[in-house]
Amino acid sequence: MDHSHHNRETPSNPPETGDDRLAAGLRNHRLKQKEKYHSEYGRYNYALCLMKGRLVVYSNEALGRTVNAGEMIFFPVSSIMSCEALLPSNFTVIFFKRFTNFCERNYVKELCPLRSQNPYPLSPLELNNTMRDFISDALLYHKKLDKYEEYHSLKCEEFLYLLRTLYDREDVAAFMHPIVSRSVDFRLFVMGNYLKVKNVRELVKISNMKRKTFDREFTEEFGETPYKWLLRQKSKHVRYDLSETNDHMQDIMRRYGFSIPPHFTRFCKDYFGNTPLALRRRLRLERNINLMW
Numbered sequence: 001m002d003h004s005h006h007n008r009e010t011p012s013n014p015p016e017t018g019d020d021r022l023a024a025g026l027r028n029h030r031l032k033q034k035e036k037y038h039s040e041y042g043r044y045n046y047a048l049c050l051m052k053g054r055l056v057v058y059s060n061e062a063l064g065r066t067v068n069a070g071e072m073i074f075f076p077v078s079s080i081m082s083c084e085a086l087l088p089s090n091f092t093v094i095f096f097k098r099f100t101n102f103c104e105r106n107y108v109k110e111l112c113p114l115r116s117q118n119p120y121p122l123s124p125l126e127l128n129n130t131m132r133d134f135i136s137d138a139l140l141y142h143k144k145l146d147k148y149e150e151y152h153s154l155k156c157e158e159f160l161y162l163l164r165t166l167y168d169r170e171d172v173a174a175f176m177h178p179i180v181s182r183s184v185d186f187r188l189f190v191m192g193n194y195l196k197v198k199n200v201r202e203l204v205k206i207s208n209m210k211r212k213t214f215d216r217e218f219t220e221e222f223g224e225t226p227y228k229w230l231l232r233q234k235s236k237h238v239r240y241d242l243s244e245t246n247d248h249m250q251d252i253m254r255r256y257g258f259s260i261p262p263h264f265t266r267f268c269k270d271y272f273g274n275t276p277l278a279l280r281r282r283l284r285l286e287r288n289i290n291l292m293w
Contacts, residue, residue, distance in 0.1 A: 024096035025152030026159075028139055031055075031085035039081040039093075043192075045179055046095035047072050047159070048081075049127055049135055053089025058082050058244050060236040061178075062122045064287060071124040072131075076178035077192045080240050092135050096156045098188055104157075105184050107164050114173035115180045123174040131162055183221050190218070194233055198257050200226040235271040242276060243283035249276055 024044075031037055031053070048057075049072040057065045057073070059081040066086075067073055075081055077097070099105045127135075138155050145151040163172055173180055181187035189207060197203045203226065204214045218226045234256050241252050249264070258264040268276045 022149060022152055024156035026092055026094045026138060026155050028092045028142065031089045033085055033088050036082060036084045041093055041095050042079060043077065044095035044097055045075070045077050046093050047074050048091055048093055050089065050091045051132070051135065054086040055083045055089055056086055057122070058240065060240045063243055063283065065122045067124065070127050072127055073122045073124050074175050077188065078195050080237060082244055092139065094156055094159045099184060100153070100157065104160050108180055108184055109182055111169060111173040111180045112182045114170050115177060123177065125167060125171060125175045128166060130166055134158065134162060181221060183217065186217055187221055194230060200230060238268070239272065239283065242280040243287060
């Protein structure tokens with residue numbers, strides 16, 4: 001099979017449901033001091049732009065990341081995120097499912113050689129004056145125009161345009177690290193669907209690609225086999241659930257496809273060096289220490 005861009009098989013996404021109708025948009029949120037927030041944007045890629053206050057953020061990518069006023073951080077589709085306000089806080093979320101025009105898609109591809117080799121650390125970007133003004137102006141008209149899907153799409157396109165034109169490419173590559181890609185459609189398909197399947201075989205099935213083509217494309221794009229990548233992603237979500245939820249072990253086990261407790265215990269020992277219960281205790285202790293500071 002020809003490996004050129006034009007002849008690649010393109011994965012297809014399952015149908016969208018009514019609760020994620022918008023393709024893109026923005027929302028503003030306010031938190032009182034010590035108030036907690038659980039993200040509702042897991043079906044999207046999104047930037048959290050902190051206009052005022054201070055947050056400690058917990059996600060499957062990083063636990064206990066402090067975000068200060070004037071910073072924005074990025075979460076890829078399928079992320080789980082919650083945060084707690086260390087000070088009264090005001091933040092705007094700008095979200096999108098995919099890149100809708102050639103300039104956006106080509107820019108993300110061009111960032112690929114600059115992509116950081118380090119694990120994704122929720123690298124912050126500064127909200128410069130122009131970006132602050134953009135967000136403030138968008139919120140002025142938000143109440144009147146919120147019901148118009150076109151308004152949301154235009155504001156998101158404007159945000160991505162400002163990223164391209166106002167910031168150094170190296171900084172944007174680190175900021176959007178999880179979705180910087182030479183094969184944008186394929187990466188976003190995988191990122192958007194890996195939590196919906198139990199194994200690699202199911203992911204291949206909904207991609208409508210041949211298994212050999214899928215495996216080759218996946219390894220070229222993510223730098224490891226689909227099996228290893230899925231296990232690593234699963235470990236991040238397990239870590240978050242043990243740290244940030246009170247869910248019973250059996251519920252977490254079932255959620256991530258473990259049929260019996262010994263399999264789940266072995267998985268946690270392999271990835272974290274602890275049993276699930278010991279890991280939960282350790283993560284809770286680390287969380288309390290983070291909040292003290």
